[in-house]
Amino acid sequence: MAGDELTKPLLTSDPSQVIITVGDEKFCDVGSASDAIAESPSSQLHNQSYNHVNGSRFHSENPYESIGAGDFALPPTSTIDPFRNHTPSIDGIYEWLKIIIILPFVLIRLLLFGLCLLIGFAATKIALQGWKDKLNPMPKWRCRIMWVTRICTRCILFSFGYHWIRRKGRPAPREIAPIVVSNHISYIEPIFFFYELFPTIVSSDSHDSIPVVGTIIRAMQVIYVNRFSPASRKNAVNEIKRKASVNRFPRVLLFPEGTTTNGRLLMSFKLGAFLPGYPVQPVVIRYPHVHFDQSWGNISLAKLMFRMFTQFHNFMEVEYLPVIFPLEKEKESVTCFANRTGRAIASALNVAQTNYSYVDFMLLGKASEFKQENPSLYLIGMERQEIISHISSVEAVDFLDTFLSMNPDESGLVQINNFLKAFRLRACMLSEKIFGFLDMERRGSISFKHFLFGSVNVLKQPLFKEACELAFAKSAGNHFMSELQFGESIKLAIPDLNVDEIHSLFCLFDTNKEGKIGREEFIGFLRRNPLLIALFVPLLKRMI
Structure with missing residues (x-):
């Protein structure tokens, strides 16, 4: 399940393969323009001063000055929730009439879906039978059997309402671009790429236990990764590099955002696809729609599948962008390589690159678990350097857990009384100094952003x-x-x-x-x- 507008690119109608090198190293930092914050007078801490807010007095002397923690700046608040599905409910007479009309055909679609899934599963079991040397590429005769599964996946897409899929460009030869990266909006993209490219994918190790699906992705010689284990991530990068370097292996496919979004922005890229240093072909996925948002955001899988089954047709566009090469002569960093690729995808989508990451998805899940009225208030943009350099994803969620224990109001704000209660502090000059250190605007309340950035500002000293x-x-x-x-x-x-x-x-x-x-x-x-x-x-x- 998962800004500033960029101009839409001019697309060439020439079907021939194009290879370009995207330069412009000046903008290696994602969101450098949107994140530039001029510190306002209201964000300054004035030593030895008192402020009256809502009848309360907060001492603003910095209690952390002796360990080097001074003022800190807050990033701008984004109004976009990257994980929000914009049609979570069935609204309007047209949608209800459409569902009533299409319902008799839903059974046929379900039968087609189930039949194709079973046939594909059986073909995959046959292709994998007796195959033990899985460190080397799958033998060609086994790959030919997997064509049965690939055709079944296309039929599954048909059952979901993707009767035709519009394509722009074409895949680059595997010898030129052994790694493919794509934006990630729904569970549909992995099914499409399985049919289109039959790549090796990088996937969470939890997917291996999914019935039927786990068996099928094993046939893709999947590279499993536990995103919370440094050793697992390192091993995954080594496997990507090994398989990308051997042309007998399929292409390696990654979704560098790490989770699904609603496609209205681009999240920060994980670096696994770019660390090996091979050319990368970006692919852009779009789902044009009017009445039904096909993104897998804050909507259950069952509900999303039902909505797909009850559409006359679901639109999908796939655009293969020119290959992007690492700038070896300029000794380009991996981060700049990833950001250049991200800019190419963001430009094609006409959306902004952001500092949101999978950790923000975890924060959203934690806020939803606590039944917060507006969970998107707790999205931070966790890929910001001042955050990720000092705390892990698990620690970020722990900070939110602590903040939510302070009983924030419907606006996501915490008053001083609840703040002190969570830390079991009495109201005194020191506790007022601690709260005043976070309450930069002297409003008498703090948000999770105040709490997290203030805590990290102390922690990083x-x-x-x-x-x-x-x-x-x-x-x-x-x-x-x-x-x-x-x-x-x-x-x-x-x-x-x-x-x-x-x-x-x-x-x-x-x-x-x-x-x-x-x-x-x-x-x-x-x-x-x-x-x-x-x-x-x-x-x-x-x-x-």
Whole structure:
């Protein structure tokens, strides 16, 4: 399931194969124009000042100045949700009449779909029978059997309403462009490419367990990858390079966005297709429509399939763009190579490249899980360098989990009372400083963007880890910190804490629930909640 307008390119009607090298290295950073932010006076933190917001007073002295964390800038808020399907429900008399008319034919389409799936599955089982040397290309006689499955997949597309598919351009010879990349809008594209190119695909390892589908993609000599495992990603890149270098293997197909979008923008590209350094042919997929958005966004697979089955015809366009070569003489970076390819696809689609990534899809899922009224408020554009350089995708979701525990309102904003409650802090000068550090505009509320960028701004400081280690070493007499030692340390920051408040905070840090805090436990908690290092800053100052 997953800006600024770019001009639509002039398309040539010449059917011959065209090979070009896309230059213009000046724009290696995606969204460089849209992300340029002039820091306004309202975003400045004014030391030693007080602000009155909604009757509350927030002290804006920076509590993290001693570890090097200063002001931070927020990126502009996008109004586009890349994962939103724009026709999730059946609206209008025309749509209902169309469904009523087409319903008698839906059974025929379902029978065709099921029959083709079974025949294709049987042919694939025969083609794979007894084949053990799967590190080498599939023998030609087995590939010929797979033509039965390929024809079945075309019939499956027909059953979905794709009676004809408009094509522009043509695939480059495999010897010229061993790697193909495409935008990803629906589950239809993998089916189309299976029929059209029979490529080797890079897919999530979770797809192997899907009944029938898992068997069929294994015949494509799939390269499995676990996107959360660095070792798995490294192995996938090595496999891409190995198979791309041998012409006897099929082309390697990747969807570098990593998930589906609604096609109204282009998400940032993962680098796996570009790290091997081979020429790449971009392919653009479009689904022109008026009444039915075919994108696999915030809509269930069953509902999407039903809508497809109940259309007279579903339109699909496939455009093969000119091959893009890496700029070897200029020693082009992998990121620039990926961004040039992305610009070619975005230009052909007439959409903007963005910093959205699969992690934003994870954030959207987490917000939906918490029944947020508008989950798209929590999309950040997680491929921004100031974020991805310091936290992992899992940590980003953990930050959202913490923020959602603060009970944001329908606008996705958190007030100071809920903020303090989540961190078990009392209202005092220090807690107001912490909240004021995030509340740059002095509005008395913060968004997830404030919370995440502010937390990462503290976390990324070179002195942060050292401060955590020193705080533990100074507080703990041995390998563990007791509740008494913990209380003595934080009372330097908030002197009038009572026993119950100290115990509540101690339990927050004591994630193992052992009645004591270990060194790794302490540092790990502060990495997940870097704002709370402010509790130990007075202790650290005493050591200087």
